[in-house]
Amino acid sequence: MMRARTVDELVWHMPTVARLAENTWAKSFAQSIQRQSRRRGWRPSPKQLSVMQALVSDLFAHGGQEEGDFDVIE
Numbered sequence: 001m002m003r004a005r006t007v008d009e010l011v012w013h014m015p016t017v018a019r020l021a022e023n024t025w026a027k028s029f030a031q032s033i034q035r036q037s038r039r040r041g042w043r044p045s046p047k048q049l050s051v052m053q054a055l056v057s058d059l060f061a062h063g064g065q066e067e068g069d070f071d072v073i074e
Contacts, residue, residue: 007044010052011037017055026055 011033018030033052036042044052 005053005056007049007052010044010049010056013056013059014052017059020059021055030055 014030014033014037018027018034021027021030029051033044033048036044
């Protein structure tokens, strides 16, 4: 069973997702979320939230690897 993560927790992991992503789209997405999250009152759209959850789940699923491959987005 997958644990639901808060938006703050997901945003916290976006720099790591961006750093480890081999997929250019995933890296750009994580960097975009980092920028957007600095806006006062910003909340992710339902689609953004879903992608963020998938990327962070993939990050932890591949946590023992040197680099993540983030297959979720491909």
